[in-house]
Amino acid sequence: MEYYSGRISSLIEELSRLPGIGGKTAQRLAFHIISMPEESAERLAGAIVDARKNICYCSRCCTLTDSQFCPICSDPSRDQKTIMVVENSRDSAAYEKTGQYHGLYHVLQGAISPAMGIGPSDIRLKELMQRLQAEEIGEVIVATNSTLEGETTAMYISKLIKPTGIRVSRIASGVPVGGDLEYIDEVTLMRALEGRTEL
Numbered sequence: 001m002e003y004y005s006g007r008i009s010s011l012i013e014e015l016s017r018l019p020g021i022g023g024k025t026a027q028r029l030a031f032h033i034i035s036m037p038e039e040s041a042e043r044l045a046g047a048i049v050d051a052r053k054n055i056c057y058c059s060r061c062c063t064l065t066d067s068q069f070c071p072i073c074s075d076p077s078r079d080q081k082t083i084m085v086v087e088n089s090r091d092s093a094a095y096e097k098t099g100q101y102h103g104l105y106h107v108l109q110g111a112i113s114p115a116m117g118i119g120p121s122d123i124r125l126k127e128l129m130q131r132l133q134a135e136e137i138g139e140v141i142v143a144t145n146s147t148l149e150g151e152t153t154a155m156y157i158s159k160l161i162k163p164t165g166i167r168v169s170r171i172a173s174g175v176p177v178g179g180d181l182e183y184i185d186e187v188t189l190m191r192a193l194e195g196r197t198e199l
């Protein structure tokens with residue numbers, strides 16, 4: 001016997017497809033949404049549809065944004081000679097929260113993972129190399145995660161950039177092995193940045 005009517009079940013089902021949302025949480029969220037004032041539910045649904053339709057990749061750093069260039073790339077007060085390479089937009093957001101990094105970013109949108117069949121051409125490396133040709137960059141700081149994939153990606157980037165003569169450094173291992181950048185506290189992130197070593 002179906003416990004809930006079709007519309008409730010389908011809302012629960014859609015919510016339970018989201019990462020980290022199990023069946024119970026999906027039910028709780030569904031009933032919360034149903035009890036919301038209609039305008040609030042419409043605002044939530046509208047924000048989801050709007051974000052999905054209008055978010056694109058920044059033409060310069062490949063982060064997710066809603067215009068051709070993201071706010072950081074369009075800010076002339078940022079240090080235009082330093083690029084920090086991260087795996088995803090959440091990682092650059094973590095560094096932004098420290099308020100101590102003033103350079104630019106490049107967001108790879110992933111990491112090399114032979115096990116998952118993700119090769120160098122599946123992440124935004126070509127875009128990084130194009131930037132290094134077009135912009136006057138003095139240092140590339142590789143801040144990929146301390147996972148096997150992150151380290152593999154860092155090695156690969158170092159090999160690519162070395163011949164260009166641009167300085168390549170790797171954030172210090174203050175970031176624990178297997179650590180996801182977005183979950184690490186700001187002090188550790190700052191120490192990792194300050195203690196970076198040349199690759």
Ligand code: ZN
Pocket residue numbers: 058059060061062063069070071072073074
């Ligand atoms: Zn950008």
